[in-house]
Amino acid sequence: MNKILHGTLTKKLVELILLAAAVSTGAFFLLNWAADKAVEGYAGFPAYIDREYDRAAGSLQDYVTENELKLADAGRLADWVKGEKSVQIHVFYGEEQLYTSNGVYYETEAGEAKSNEGTGRYYDLPFADGTAKVYIYGAFEYKFYVAVELVLFGLSILLFFILLLLGIRDRIHYIRVLEGDIGVMEGGELQKPVTVQGDDELGTLAEKLEAMRLSLLHQGEAERRATEANRSLVTEMSHDLRTPLTSLLLYTQIVQNGKYKSEAEMQSYLEKIYGRAMQIKSQSDALFYHFLVDKDAAPAPLCDEDLKAVFPDVLSDFVCTLEAKGFKVETTGEWPDAKSRVNIEYLTRIMDNLLSNILKYADSGVPVRLLFFCRDRQFSVELYNRIVKRHRTGDSSHIGMENVRSLMERMGGSYEHEEADGIFCSRLLFPCD
Numbered sequence: 001m002n003k004i005l006h007g008t009l010t011k012k013l014v015e016l017i018l019l020a021a022a023v024s025t026g027a028f029f030l031l032n033w034a035a036d037k038a039v040e041g042y043a044g045f046p047a048y049i050d051r052e053y054d055r056a057a058g059s060l061q062d063y064v065t066e067n068e069l070k071l072a073d074a075g076r077l078a079d080w081v082k083g084e085k086s087v088q089i090h091v092f093y094g095e096e097q098l099y100t101s102n103g104v105y106y107e108t109e110a111g112e113a114k115s116n117e118g119t120g121r122y123y124d125l126p127f128a129d130g131t132a133k134v135y136i137y138g139a140f141e142y143k144f145y146v147a148v149e150l151v152l153f154g155l156s157i158l159l160f161f162i163l164l165l166l167g168i169r170d171r172i173h174y175i176r177v178l179e180g181d182i183g184v185m186e187g188g189e190l191q192k193p194v195t196v197q198g199d200d201e202l203g204t205l206a207e208k209l210e211a212m213r214l215s216l217l218h219q220g221e222a223e224r225r226a227t228e229a230n231r232s233l234v235t236e237m238s239h240d241l242r243t244p245l246t247s248l249l250l251y252t253q254i255v256q257n258g259k260y261k262s263e264a265e266m267q268s269y270l271e272k273i274y275g276r277a278m279q280i281k282s283q284s285d286a287l288f289y290h291f292l293v294d295k296d297a298a299p300a301p302l303c304d305e306d307l308k309a310v311f312p313d314v315l316s317d318f319v320c321t322l323e324a325k326g327f328k329v330e331t332t333g334e335w336p337d338a339k340s341r342v343n344i345e346y347l348t349r350i351m352d353n354l355l356s357n358i359l360k361y362a363d364s365g366v367p368v369r370l371l372f373f374c375r376d377r378q379f380s381v382e383l384y385n386r387i388v389k390r391h392r393t394g395d396s397s398h399i400g401m402e403n404v405r406s407l408m409e410r411m412g413g414s415y416e417h418e419e420a421d422g423i424f425c426s427r428l429l430f431p432c433d
Contacts, residue, residue: 008200013168020163028156035148045144052140056087057123060134070129074098086143090135091125098132174202182209190217241280243352246359247321248276254324272317279348302341302411307379307432310342311335315370315381318351325359328367336374338432346407353404354383354426361424363388374432381428387419404428 063080067073074091081089081101091099120137174197181194194210197203251273253259260266312335319329358368362385369384405415408428416427 009171009202012200016164016167020160020167023163024156024160027159028152031152031155032149035152036145048144049140052138053121053136056084056136056138057121057125057134059084060089060123060136061125064125064127068128071098071127071132073127074132077101084138086140087136087138088120089137091132092135093130093132171198171200171202174198178202178206178209181206185209185213185216190220241284243356244276244279244348246356247317247352248273248280250321250324251276279345302343304339305342305344307338307340307374307430308335310344310347311372311381314344314347314351315372318355319370321355322358322368326364327358327362329370330367331370333370333372335372336379336432338374338379340379340411340430340432342411342430346411350404350407350428353401357401357426358383358385361385361387377432379430379432381430383426385424386422387424401426 060077060080063069063077067076069076071093077089077091077099078101081087088101089099090097090101120135123134123136125132125134174195177195177197181192184192185194190213194206194213196206196210251269255266255269255273260269315331319331322329362368366386369382371380371382371384373380401415401417404426408415411430413428413430416429418425418427
């Protein structure tokens with residue numbers, strides 16, 4: 001039985017069937033009792049019985065007349081009785097019983113038949129050669145009650161199915177709701193939650209569908225974030241490649257046009273060209289490895305570098321490029337005797353981003369101020385430049401600043417920027433020992 005009734009939905013269905021059966025059965029007996037009372041109190045019921053007896057007697061007379069039966073042919077009335085089914089007859093001629101439909105013969109007068117059979121009727125039945133007396137007993141009351149009970153039984157069956165349909169209507173409606181929710185999911189819409197109702201198998205199915213929807217939604221969100229991250233990386237790397245490429249072209253033009261004072265200066269430019277080319281190669285290799293080789297590669301290693309040895313070269317290249325582009329640079333500060341954990345490639349990319357922003361948005365008629373100093377175990381590099389008015393409409397995507405901030409955080413430092421009275425300040429903060 002436990003195997004048959006396994007599952008909440010099955011148990012609920014069995015309970016519903018039993019309840020509907022009990023209600024419909026109770027309704028049948030109640031209606032049957034009410035019908036009996038109604039029939040007993042119905043004034044026209046005796047008249048109905050009388051009409052049925054008269055009809056049966058008339059039918060019997062017609063049969064005798066049509067077949068020209070004689071008293072001796074009373075046995076042929078059996079064919080007529082078969083057609084009536086609910087009627088029994090006893091035929092008497094005087095004190096002789098000529099025919100009985102139930103096989104019981106009475107040796108006394110015809111009145112004994114009435115006392116034994118019940119509430120029947122006597123009729124004179126003319127035959128071809130005489131008139132007999134026939135006692136007709138019809139189960140017309142029983143026939144009437146059977147018809148009433150059949151109607152009530154049909155109504156009870158109808159009530160059973162109505163109750164059953166009403167009981168399962170909500171779950172059928174819920175199945176349609178789930179079908180609609182699944183259709184929405186098939187269409188790719190994952191924002192609409194699955195409707196969860198009840199504690200049966202349908203409710204459990206809905207919970208699993210909701211879990212699947214959330215999983216697909218999170219998976220799609222993760223894919224979207226990964227796509228955005230890759231797009232952001234490509235944009236970042238493209239931005240980082242632009243500045244060294246600009247410097248490379250600048251130094252190449254200087255050498256190509258012979259704008260150098262000595263062989264040593266030309267050699268310096270060639271070294272810068274080589275350095276920029278290697279920087280571009282390094283960044284393109286990083287982009288290649290990120291997408292095609294190892295997306296989970298570890299970040300570039302950090303090394304303890306002497307600030308006096310690293311930053312002068314990085315900043316001198318930065319200043320040289322600005323001056324070659326027509327900017328004047330004012331430098332203030334002193335190199336501290338301290339070390340910081342940095343990555344040379346990161347530093348170069350940071351300064352290239354700041355250089356790119358200055359070349360795009362700074363006013364070349366106003367000197368760029370470069371300050372560097374050490375305070376509270378932090379080495380600070382600050383850049384101040386005036387913003388060209390035509391570029392103050394928000395056309396920057398701020399990709400360069402985001403690149404700088406990301407690279408500084410990888411080295412344990414931070415990046416700050418602010419603007420006041422048209423002066424833009426970029427501040428790099430490095431932890432130092």
